[in-house]
Amino acid sequence: MTLQRLQHIKDHILTGNQCAGMTTPPPSPLSTHVLNTGLGVPGAGMALSLHRLHQATDTWNLLITGTTNDDGRCPGLITREAFIPGVYKMRFETGQYWEGLGETCFYPYVEIVFTITDPSQKFHVPLLLSRFSYSTYRGS
Amino acid sequence: MDPCDASSPITTHVLNTSDGVPAARLPLSLHKLDVHMMIWNLLTVGTTDDEGRCAGLISSDAFSPGMYKLRFETRQYWESLGQTCFYPYVEIVFTVTDLEQHLHLPLLLSRFSYSTYRGR
Numbered sequence: 001m002t003l004q005r006l007q008h009i010k011d012h013i014l015t016g017n018q019c020a021g022m023t024t025p026p027p028s029p030l031s032t033h034v035l036n037t038g039l040g041v042p043g044a045g046m047a048l049s050l051h052r053l054h055q056a057t058d059t060w061n062l063l064i065t066g067t068t069n070d071d072g073r074c075p076g077l078i079t080r081e082a083f084i085p086g087v088y089k090m091r092f093e094t095g096q097y098w099e100g101l102g103e104t105c106f107y108p109y110v111e112i113v114f115t116i117t118d119p120s121q122k123f124h125v126p127l128l129l130s131r132f133s134y135s136t137y138r139g140s
Numbered sequence: 141m142d143p144c145d146a147s148s149p150i151t152t153h154v155l156n157t158s159d160g161v162p163a164a165r166l167p168l169s170l171h172k173l174d175v176h177m178m179i180w181n182l183l184t185v186g187t188t189d190d191e192g193r194c195a196g197l198i199s200s201d202a203f204s205p206g207m208y209k210l211r212f213e214t215r216q217y218w219e220s221l222g223q224t225c226f227y228p229y230v231e232i233v234f235t236v237t238d239l240e241q242h243l244h245l246p247l248l249l250s251r252f253s254y255s256t257y258r259g260r
Binding site: 087095106107108109110111112113114115128132133134135136137138 | 207215225226227228229230231232233234235248252253254255256257258
């Protein structure tokens with residue numbers, strides 16, 4: 001009975017990974033979610049990048065580039081080890097995104113700059129975007 | 141345009157949505173992208189008034205098509221209220237194509253969120 005139950009749980013977890021359609025990276029302490037509020041759909045296929053400010057030189061170090069999946073998400077942005085206190089910037093290529101939909105956008109790109117003091121927490125930095133507006137909030 | 145009309149073709153309005161008040165005395169600046177040099181030129185530095193507004197951001201003469209950036213010193217603002225803010229600053233980058241229209245770019249701000257939209 002116990003072995004059966006363990007097998008059932010294991011199958012459930014593996015099924016979840018396969019449904020995601022990719023090898024699931026370890027969960028990133030930082031996540032995002034792009035929503036297209038103009039059309040009421042996830043912002044899929046949006047190019048984005050994560051940067052960290054190098055305080056001494058006041059320049060941005062590019063950490064990772066990615067593209068949102070069909071759900072508007074981009075897993076695996078950063079590892080726990082790399083997620084140190086500092087100032088980060090998430091850049092979203094909003095102009096390119098709307099161009100891909102055959103539309104213009106008031107915002108050629110959106111950069112959200114935020115401060116991490118306690119990297120042991122989880123941070124969710126979503127972008128709710130239309131052609132003429134956007135919003136963001138700190139989630140967890 | 142009436143020379144006595146000092147209204148800027150770009151205006152802003154900053155609201156502190158946490159406290160339900162205008163964000164007064166928030167430093168901000170307007171920049172324009174120099175596409176040849178690919179650098180930002182600082183056009184105007186200002187501070188919001190008691191209503192959260194900042195008059196005279198740009199003159200009609202200086203208002204030409206291109207990419208602009210409005211930068212709000214959000215950390216400074218919240219610090220002056222004895223609070224921290226998740227966002228050290230907010231920069232809104234936007235494209236101007238039609239000079240006939242007035243552009244109103246408000247910022248609705250709390251310590252952990254913000255939103256903006258293009259108004260007229």
